[in-house]
Amino acid sequence: MPRTIRAVHQVARPQGVPTADHFAFVTAELADPTEGTALVENLYLSVDPYMRQMMDGGEGRWGLNAPLEGRSVARVIESRTPELPVGTVLLHRQGWRTHALVRPDEVRVLPDLPGVPLSAHLGVLGGTGLTAYVGLTRVARLAPGEDVFISAAAGGVGSAAGQIARLLGARRVVGSVGSPAKAERVVESLGFDAAFDYHDGPVTELLRAAAPEGIHVYLDNVGGEHLEAAIDALHPNGRIAWSGAIAQYNATEAPAAPRNLADVMFKALRLEGFLVREHLDAQQELYALVAPQIAAGRVVVEETVLHGFDRLVDAFLGVLTGANTGKMLVALKPE
Amino acid sequence: MPRTIRAVHQVARPQGVPTADHFAFVTAELADPTEGTALVENLYLSVDPYMRQMMDGGEGRWGLNAPLEGRSVARVIESRTPELPVGTVLLHRQGWRTHALVRPDEVRVLPDLPGVPLSAHLGVLGGTGLTAYVGLTRVARLAPGEDVFISAAAGGVGSAAGQIARLLGARRVVGSVGSPAKAERVVESLGFDAAFDYHDGPVTELLRAAAPEGIHVYLDNVGGEHLEAAIDALHPNGRIAWSGAIAQYNATEAPAAPRNLADVMFKALRLEGFLVREHLDAQQELYALVAPQIAAGRVVVEETVLHGFDRLVDAFLGVLTGANTGKMLVALKPE
Structure with a gap:
């Protein structure tokens, strides 16, 4: 029979930094699964900078007063499809709610990886880890022995990227973060x-001090002044893999582009954006490289990890201000 | 016996736009060729934006009151090396003078290409053509059926690039130039x-009108506002091959970087500088593709082509202000 679920909707468009007022916690009636679908309970919800x-x-993008997209790790609790028996653990994109109806073609059943916590499928083995992996390999083509700079190094992508860069044979791995503790x-x-x-001074000077011999690869998660610093520090033929621009999502006017952009030409650099x-x-490559190392x-x-559905908006607003170290998640049930 | 030759030296560093006062025509004594060298007379001298x-x-880079680097097509008139017999036509980099002593390892003997004028070895078959070819193929990886935008389209690189893009199967080829006649x-x-x-309005609007369906590849020779327009017009996964920045060489302060640079990330674009x-x-590929088409x-x-060594400084200053259509050259002798 139909059940009442909880969800978060967006109720207003922000100018600049979003607040809790742009969201509302709502309840909704969820019908029973029909033939070919399954009912899942969400275990972990992902909140990510791209959602800004x-x-x-x-x-x-997101509509107002409507269900929101977001990655979630979930477990099947009722099923009318043999492909997703009760108990199946899977990844799907109907986040921001407690339960959902899913079809087999819109989920990815998660492999059972011994010694790997479920939450890792939203972090270092999920979209953020894949972003780091793809950026370092396919986009920047990091070679063993090269030096890497990673911005937002304590964030979801950054914390994965530093560790993956090491697995790929990077020599020196340098990060920019938002606090001394990070x-x-x-x-x-x-x-x-x-x-x-990065609050400690001009990023260009901080990076020069941290990487006095320069860098070969920059994984950019923030844009702006960091990008300028990286262009300064990159060796000729250096590469920038650009996967996000947290510093700019909240901006209401065009950001200051790097004043040294012409060095991309003079130093034969490559600045490449990518969408994971x-x-x-590349997901299987990521599992193969990282899962055994986690175990x-x-x-x-x-x-x-924030605990409880009530914390969902807090978690999202927190990820935009750097309240997290590593991947920011909301856990709905004890595992 | 030693001969008196003519040369141009740089005598002062410019702030901003250079003038004739930054150069001086001088004479010098050139010794006889020693064992293993040859004396050449320069036939064509190249002047290029990168020289700014x-x-x-x-x-x-260039010293003051010293011989200047520059590409030249030359003919051997005295030889003390069997590798470069009298009459050999070759390419070397002791430009800005009438004669030079060369060693076999610092020249490239030019192939005899039927139906191809010698001057082409400094233009569509030379460094400018190679810049266009490498930019379109190795850097931008232009695929048949794609649409291309080329800035400075009437210049040396641009005029070669438009024609090479066509040979590579581009669908629509659009150019930006500096005058209605061009x-x-x-x-x-x-x-x-x-x-x-590009004087006719904001470049973004002009490009939208010229390429209403957008572009896949941009060969950038100028940077600045053109780069911003191209980022606007590029389809997702579009590529920018960046080989020069004439608009910025004369600048005394940092150029305005594109305000929409973050679209490189959002649209998964690739902005790649390169040095030819x-x-x-890639030179042999260029010959194979283009030489038969010239013939x-x-x-x-x-x-x-400006005629006579006296015109050399004029030619260089002209190439910086767009006085040329196609490759700018100085011819020293009738062919």
Whole structure:
């Protein structure tokens, strides 16, 4: 019989930084699964910086007063399809709610990876980890022995990227973070060789100090001044893989582009944007590289988990202000 | 016996736009060739936008009151090396003078290409043509059926690029130029589908009108506002091959970077600088593609030739202000 579920809707478009007032917690009636579908309960909900852009509306983005897109790890609790028996654990995109009806063709059944926590499928083994992996491999083509700079190094993508860069044979891995505690964290626990708090001065100078011999690859998650600093530090033929621009999502006017952009030409650099959804076929490579390292304790599943559906909006607003270390998640049930 | 030759030296560093006062015509004594060298007379001298940057001095750039680097097509008139017999026609880099002593390892003997004028080796078959070819193929990876935008379309690189793009199977080829006459020229004679004078309005609007269906590839020779317009017009996964920035060479302050640079990330674009000297191995491909088309009259050797060594500084200053259509050259002898 139909059940009452909880969901979060967006109820207004933000100008600049979003607040809790742009969201509303609602209840809805969810029908019983029909033939070919399954009812899932969401276990973990993902909140991500890209969602700030979804809030602006437009084609393919979020509508107002409507269900929201978001990645979720869920478990099947009722099924009318043999492909998804009760108990199946899967990944789907009907986030921001407690339950959902799913079809087999819109979910990905998660492999059972011994020694790997479920939440990792939204972090280092999920979209954020895949973003880091694709950026370092397919886009930047990181070679063993090269030096890497990663912005937002304590964030979901960054914390995965630093560890993946190490697995790929990077020599020196340097990160930019938003607080002294995060700088300590990424060096102490995530294997970065050096990290700086970008509030401490001009990023160009901070990066020069942290990577005095320069860098070969920059994984950009923030744009703006960091991009300018990276262009300064890159060796000739250096590569920038650009997967996000948190610093710009909230901007109400055009950001200051790097003043040294012409060095992309003079130094024969490559600045390449990418969308991880165009590289989903790399998922198996990511599992193969990273999952055994998690099980062996050599890769940390870095995450900040808020508990309870009530915390969902807090979690999202937090990820935009850097309240998290590692992947930001909301856990709905004890595992 | 030693001979008196003529040369041009740089005598001062420019702030902004260079003038004739930054150069001096001088005479010098050139010794007889020693064992293993040959004496050449220069037939054609190349002047190029990149030389503006050389004028700023620094590592690898031009010194003051010293011989200047520049490409030249020359003929051997005395030889003390069997590798370069008298009459050999070759390419070397001791430009800005009437004669030079060369060693076999610092020249490239030019192939005899039937139906191809010697001057083409400094234009569509030389460094400018190679820049266009490498930019379109190795960097932008132009595919048949794609639409291309070329800035400075009437210049040396641009006039070659438009024709090479056509040979590579481009669908629509659009150019930006600096005068109505040039716009007419590139459409009438060089096979561009459309061209606009960038003085006629915001480049973004002009490009939208010229390429209403957007573009897949942009070959950038100017940077600045053109780059912003191209980012606007590029389809997702579009590519920008960036080989020069004439608009910025004379700038005394940092140029305005594109305000829409973040679209490189949002549209998964690739902005890649390149230096043609890192791709000299593509020369044979260029010959194979273009030389037969020149001989058949299907590729135009577009050039502006000033006659006489006295015109050398004029030619260089002219190329910086767009006085040329096609490759700018100085001819020292009738062929």
